Amino acid sequence: MKEFFLKNYQVDCEQAVHLGSGAWWVGFQDEASGLHCNPYLIIDGDEAVVIDGGSRPDFPVVMMKILETGLNPGMISALVYGHYDPDLCGSIPNFEEMINKQDLKLITSDFSQTFIRHYGAMATFTSIAEMDYRFVFKSGRTLEFITTPYCHSCGSFIIFDHKTKILFSGDLFGTYDKSWQLFMTFPEGCAGGQPCDICAENGIQCRIDGYIAFHKMLIPSTKALHYALAKLKNLPFEAVASQHGSILDRRSALLLLEKLMQTNDIGIDGLSPEEK
Secondary structure: OHHHHOOHHHOOOOOOEEEEOOEEEOOOOOOOOOOOOOOEEEEEOOEEEEEOOOOOOOHHHHHHHHHHOOOOHHHEEEEEOOOOOHHHHOOHHHHHHHHOOOOOEEEEOHHHHHHHHHHOOOOEEEEOOOOOOEEEOOOOOEEEEEEOOOOOOOOOEEEEEOOOOEEEEEOOOOOOOOOOOOEEOOOOOOOOOOOOOOOOOOOOOOOHHHHHHHHHHHOOEHHHHHHHHHHHOOOOOOEEEEOOOOEEEHHHHHHHHHHHHOOOOOEHHHOOOOOO
16 A cells, blocks of 8 residues: 555644554654554554554644544444553543444453453443454444453454455553654665664664564563464464554564564563562
8 A cells, every 4th residue: 555655744734643443543743752643544445443542642733634534433333442541441431432332342352351441431331352352443444453462461462454455452552652753664685673863764763672672671471472473374464553653664564573573571571580
């Protein structure tokens, strides 16, 4: 898809950014923070779905960007949450108030429902298991829900849009970085070995180590991470859109995936003898 060849200078992150075929980034560029949260919107005909809608403080910016797409909030039929953290779910009551419809679905895993209820959610909870792990628009367009247990929550899952071939990866492929860019491409020949001073492709310091460090801190164990990545490796995705980080093209995402598969000190497996 030609949209994934966009360069950062071609987009304005103060506005919603179209990723192709009705998929939008509606996130918030917080230059003071290294942890960027990326909500996404998928519009298909007269239906729309919000993925990982964001925190309560970010809601005004997120909703303004949704409105910039021309969407009437009443067209949103479902809110999808890959896990239960407040940076995803804090704005649920705000979304419910703006959407204002009785049949709004709140889609998540059975495990996550237990915690998401504490945000005061009033919409009807729908389990991904009850939906046979997929959401189908009226047009037939399908969002596939892929479980990634303990990455980082027991009930975590990610979303694959079969139309755009975008993998909305939640915490996977995320990073903590104050030099955030919406699109990230690792240069040809990058092996993710010794970090470069300045990346030839992006003009910034090498980011491979930052991605790996993020997974070491966030994911509980090497086994959990490798199990999830093995499930994703053969998916026909063309881009990976994480909740915390940049949107990666397929080649860059696979390079990072291989580096993570070679990393064996994730979470508790990285504790020193003193820490244990």
